[in-house]
Amino acid sequence: MTKHIAIIGAGVVGLACATQLQLRGYKVSVIDPRDPGEYCSFGNAGCLSRASFVPLGLPGSWKKVPRWLMDPNGPFTVPLQYSLQVLPWLWRLHLATSLKKINEIADALYPLVDTSIAKWLPLADRAGVRELIIQKGYAFAYESATGFAADSLGREIRTSRGVKIEVITGPEIQEFDPVLSPHLTHLVYLPEQGHCPSPIRLSRALADTLKINGAKFHNFEVKAFSFSNDKVNKIIGDGNEITIDGVVICAGAHSHFLSAMLGSKLPLETERGYHTVFEAPQISLKVPTCSGEGKWFATPMEDGIRISGTVELAGLHAPPNYTRADNLGHAVKKLLPNIQGTSSKNWMGHRPSLPDSKPVIGRSPKFSNAFFAFGHGHVGLTAAAPTSEIISDLIDGINPSMNIKPFAANRF
Numbered sequence: 001m002t003k004h005i006a007i008i009g010a011g012v013v014g015l016a017c018a019t020q021l022q023l024r025g026y027k028v029s030v031i032d033p034r035d036p037g038e039y040c041s042f043g044n045a046g047c048l049s050r051a052s053f054v055p056l057g058l059p060g061s062w063k064k065v066p067r068w069l070m071d072p073n074g075p076f077t078v079p080l081q082y083s084l085q086v087l088p089w090l091w092r093l094h095l096a097t098s099l100k101k102i103n104e105i106a107d108a109l110y111p112l113v114d115t116s117i118a119k120w121l122p123l124a125d126r127a128g129v130r131e132l133i134i135q136k137g138y139a140f141a142y143e144s145a146t147g148f149a150a151d152s153l154g155r156e157i158r159t160s161r162g163v164k165i166e167v168i169t170g171p172e173i174q175e176f177d178p179v180l181s182p183h184l185t186h187l188v189y190l191p192e193q194g195h196c197p198s199p200i201r202l203s204r205a206l207a208d209t210l211k212i213n214g215a216k217f218h219n220f221e222v223k224a225f226s227f228s229n230d231k232v233n234k235i236i237g238d239g240n241e242i243t244i245d246g247v248v249i250c251a252g253a254h255s256h257f258l259s260a261m262l263g264s265k266l267p268l269e270t271e272r273g274y275h276t277v278f279e280a281p282q283i284s285l286k287v288p289t290c291s292g293e294g295k296w297f298a299t300p301m302e303d304g305i306r307i308s309g310t311v312e313l314a315g316l317h318a319p320p321n322y323t324r325a326d327n328l329g330h331a332v333k334k335l336l337p338n339i340q341g342t343s344s345k346n347w348m349g350h351r352p353s354l355p356d357s358k359p360v361i362g363r364s365p366k367f368s369n370a371f372f373a374f375g376h377g378h379v380g381l382t383a384a385a386p387t388s389e390i391i392s393d394l395i396d397g398i399n400p401s402m403n404i405k406p407f408a409a410n411r412f
Contacts, residue, residue, distance in 0.1 A: 011037065018215060020385075055106065056353070056378070119388075139187050148186040177286040249371070268354055271313065322346045324348075358407055359374060
C-alpha cells in the first residue's frame with residue numbers, strides 16, 4: 001500500500017517537501033491553518049542565495065548592537081518588553097560567533113544552499129513556473145569604504161568556499177546599473193546567485209500541482225499526536241484526526257511547539273522581518289541589491305520593487321511595528337534615488353531561526369517516522385528544495401548525499 005505522509009506547514013519548505021514526496025510515489029497531505037505560502041514564505045527578499053552560508057552572528061557582532069538598537073533604520077531591534085525572554089537565545093547566538101564556530105557553520109550550510117537553483121528547477125518545471133527561477137546574480141551596495149571594509153570577513157568566508165565575487169567601484173557602478181546612486185563607493189556582485197520574482201506565485205503553483213496530482217490540503221491547527229509502537233500514527237486538531245504513516249514538521253516559527261510534543265525541545269525564535277513595495281517605481285533594477293550598511297534588500301518583483309529585511313526579536317504575538325517597513329521605504333532612496341511613488345504595501349513575517357544559524361533537518365530522535373525540516377532563518381526559500389530532497393531520501397531509507405549531522409535536533 002502507498003504510504004501516507006503528512007506535511008505540517010504549507011510554507012515553501014513544506015510545499016517543496018510535499019512535492020518531492022509526491023514525485024516519489026507517496027500519498028501526501030498538507031496541514032496548515034493558513035493558505036499555502038501566505039506566512040513567512042510570502043514576504044521574503046526572494047533570493048535564491050547559494051552564498052548564504054555566512055552565519056547571522058559574526059565575531060564582534062555584539063559591539064554593534066547598542067548602535068543598531070538606537071537607530072530606527074537599523075538592521076536589528078529588540079523591544080524592551082521582550083528582552084528578558086529572548087536573552088537565552090541571544091546568549092546562544094553569541095556563543096556561536098567565534099571564528100572557529102562560524103567556519104563550522106559555514107561548512108555545514110554551504111552544501112545545503114549551494115545546490116539551491118539546481119534543486120529548484122525540476123520542482124518549478126513540474127509546477128509550470130520555470131520563469132520564477134532566475135539566475136542573474138545579486139549585489140551588495142556600499143555607501144562608504146568603511147562599510148565595504150566592515151564586511152570583509154563575510155566575503156572571505158564566501159570566496160574561500162568558491163563563491164565568485166566581483167568588486168566594482170567608482171563610475172563603473174552606474175555602468176553596471178544606471179539606477180543605482182552615484183554616491184555609492186563599492187558594489188560587490190555575486191553573479192552565480194538567483195532570485196524568485198514572485199515567491200507567492202511559486203508557492204501557489206506548487207500547491208495547485210500537488211492538488212491536481214491527488215494531495216489533500218487541510219486547514220486546521222495541529223494540537224496533538226497519537227502514537228503506536230513508538231511511532232506517530234495520528235495527527236489531531238480542531239475536531240480533525242488524520243491517520244498517517246509518517247509526518248514532516250515544517251511549520252516555520254511554530255515548529256518548536258510541535259517538535260516538543262515529540263520530545264524535542266528546541267531554542268527556535270522568530271526573527272520578525274518587514275517589507276514594503278513600490279508598485280510603480282518607474283525604474284528597472286538589474287538584480288536584487290542589498291544595502292551593505294542597512295542589511296536590507298531591494299528586489300525586482302512582478303508587482304514592483306520590494307524592500308525587505310531587518311531583524312526584530314519581539315516574539316509571535318506582539319503587533320507589527322510598521323514604522324520599520326516605512327523606514328525601509330525611506331532608506332531605499334539612498335540606494336535608488338530615482339525610485340518613484342511611495343511604498344504602498346507593508347508586511348511583517350516570522351523567520352524561524354535557531355541561534356547557530358542552522359536549520360533542523362532530519363529524523364526525530366524519538367520517533368522513527370517523524371521528520372523535522374524547519375528553522376531555516378534567512379534561507380528558507382533558498383534551502384527549501386535541497387531540504388525536500390534530504391527529507392525524501394530519509395523517508396525512502398536512503399542516505400542523503402550530504403552530511404546532515406550538523407542539522408540534528410539533538411545538537412542543543
